[in-house]
Amino acid sequence: MLDPIPGLVFDPDLHRYALNGQWLCTSVTKVVSDLTPQARAHIEATRHEWEPRGNTCHAALEAALLGHDGADHGDYAEIIQPLLDHAIWQGCTVLACEYRLCDERKSLGGSFDFLIRTGKGKVVLGDLKTVGKAPAIDSRKPATAQLGAYLALLIDHHPFLTVDSCCTVVAGPGRTRLIPQDPDLCLGAWVDAWDAYQLAQPF
Numbered sequence: 647m648l649d650p651i652p653g654l655v656f657d658p659d660l661h662r663y664a665l666n667g668q669w670l671c672t673s674v675t676k677v678v679s680d681l682t683p684q685a686r687a688h689i690e691a692t693r694h695e696w697e698p699r700g701n702t703c704h705a706a707l708e709a710a711l712l713g714h715d716g717a718d719h720g721d722y723a724e725i726i727q728p729l730l731d732h733a734i735w736q737g738c739t740v741l742a743c744e745y746r747l748c749d750e751r752k753s754l755g756g757s758f759d760f761l762i763r764t765g766k767g768k769v770v771l772g773d774l775k776t777v778g779k780a781p782a783i784d785s786r787k788p789a790t791a792q793l794g795a796y797l798a799l800l801i802d803h804h805p806f807l808t809v810d811s812c813c814t815v816v817a818g819p820g821r822t823r824l825i826p827q828d829p830d831l832c833l834g835a836w837v838d839a840w841d842a843y844q845l846a847q848p849f
Contacts, residue, residue, distance in 0.1 A: 648742040663755025674756030674795040677843045703776045711740045729817040737765030747799035758796040768810040783818035788825040794836030
């Protein structure tokens with residue numbers, strides 16, 4: 647398992663990162679979000695639906711990867727069981743889970759969901775996305791720039807670690823879909839997202 651970055655903490659209530667007692671200005675999630683005001687309003691209006699689903703599924707995956715006993719998944723068992731049963735986890739070695747990263751120069755923080763070495767020896771950096779309806783499993787877009795951000799931050803802190811694939815894991819009712827992507831593609835998408843974010847700032 648990767649050692650945590652010294653001095654980096656996350657406040658879940660404020661959803662903010664701090665490094666050595668100083669708040670970081672932004673997060674990966676904020677940088678890569680390019681939603682319209684209407685889309686943001688819709689997300690807030692449906693928070694009561696997606697937030698408990700996402701939190702429960704992420705917690706279940708983290709517990710499974712860390713080898714903890716399974717819990718009752720309640721209303722989300724139809725999503726969680728296919729997720730945990732997926733072949734990607736079979737024989738894997740967990741290198742990190744819910745791992746916090748930062749870039750002090752950019753005043754940026756972020757957390758990725760998992761980093762594993764598969765049974766075939768490939769290192770995969772991944773982000774879990776959950777959807778509430780089966781058709782959305784196929785329509786959900788990959789987290790390309792987001793994964794690129796995590797990869798860039800990972801390279802900064804662990805330069806001798808080679809990531810073979812970035813992967814968005816889409817978990818929905820009855821099925822889990824993997825969207826693997828080339829790490830260089832993700833890095834390029836992150837550079838573009840960061841540049842666009844910088845241009846949009848009022849300074």
